[in-house]
Amino acid sequence: MPKNYLLIPGPTPVPQDVLLEMAREMINHRGAEFSNLLKSSTELLKKIFKTNNDVLILTASGTGGMEAAVVNFFSQGEEVLVGICGVFGERFAKICKAYGLNVKTIETEPGKGIEPETLEKVLKENPNIKGVFLTHNETSTGVTNNLRELAYIVKEKPERLLIVDAVSSLGAIDLPTDELKIDVVVTASQKALETPPGLAMISVSELAWNYNEKANLPRFYFDLKQAKKFLNEGATPFTPAVSILFALRKALENILNRGLENNFKRHMVLGKAVREAIKALGVTRLLADERWASDTVTPVVPPENVNPDELRKYIRNKFGVVLAGGQGGLKGKIFRIGHVGYVEPTDILVAISSIEIALENLGCKGLRGKGVQVAEEIFQEYYKD
Ligand SMILES: Cc1ncc(COP(=O)(O)O)c(C=O)c1O
DSSP states (O other), rough: OOOOOEEESSOOOOOHHHHHTSSSSOTTTTTTTHHHHHHHHHHHHHHHHSSSSEEEEEOOOOOHHHHHHHHTTOOTTTEEEEEESSSSHHHHHHHHHHTEEEEEEEEOTTOOOOOOOHHHHHHOTTTTTOOEESEEEETTTTTTOOOHHHHHHHHTTTTSSEEEOTTTTBBBBOOOOOTTTEEEEEEEEEEETSOSSSSEEEEHHHHHHHHHHHOOSSSSTOHHHHHHHHHHTTTOOOOHHHHHHHHHHHHHHHHHHHHHHHHHHHHHHHHHHHHHHHHHHHSOOESSSSBBBOOOOOEEEEEEESOOOHHHHHHHHHHEOOEEEEGGGTTTOEEEEOOOOSSSSSHHHHHHHHHHHHHHHOOSSOOOOOOHHHHHHHHHHTOOO
């Protein structure tokens, strides 16, 4: 087996010191050591969420956090708006519909984000909308919405609830929760937070707690009021994923020691290098519009005569570089390079080089070094400081 380079947009590579935390012996989840683990991890998370709101850790994948963001704040038949830029926006709409909400949507073409004017118009035309669901970084299309602009529009009516899916961005792309007045932010352990899958985290504003008092949607496992009550006692309502929490605390310490702003900068550089390299190859094309291009994942349209899944298989088998396929309507049409979490410039050089060699061997000639050179130039500049 070749050496493994996991370059998918989650789960992402986990550093060894984080992995080793999971080898700790088990502890009592109703004891003082766990209470300290939960409370300290929650405080570290607040720094990454940039919030003074409550942050709750749930034993679930990101989708569990999304479901919690629906069932805790709304009542049957209430009107909500969901921004859909791909598979994960669609998922929010599906969850809302499954629980009987009256769902309005704004849908964008693949690769485009939400236009502020469209949001403004839809909100004006539908004054009864109680909550707006937005995806910060749509992983399936590589689109990062401009939340600064969009949040401002949603909050022109301060009592309107703003819920954001930041599963593939929080920690890698700046998301100042309190500054932008975002009521609920959902993320998960397995992407920018450099931890294995298994935990979802959700921040809840005072306004969102007010909504929670009136919300009548059915809930049990994801009852956030219960989670908060238990957190105050340093515990969780149900048996938590203790080992992943050990890992999470270490990973959060690492990120904060490195500096959150430095982490954002590294992701910006990785994103730029990948995009410029793909453009430099000439035969490959970026799916996402430059205006919304994500710094954590880059979807690539391959040359016409190359099947993206065959290309990925070749690269996986020959070089151990694992890339992601397309999702939803983009299945079989694109491949995606993940550059989120514990990923370094050198990993990107390996990925770009592998793509060049693979495309050459699949019949696209004259590519050798074209993308790598451009990426190196960007990284050389980054390392000057
Ligand atoms: C933007 C976004 N939202 C939600 C999810 C769902 O998270 P999970 O797969 O952990 O349930 C993902 C997962 O890739 C995601 O990228």
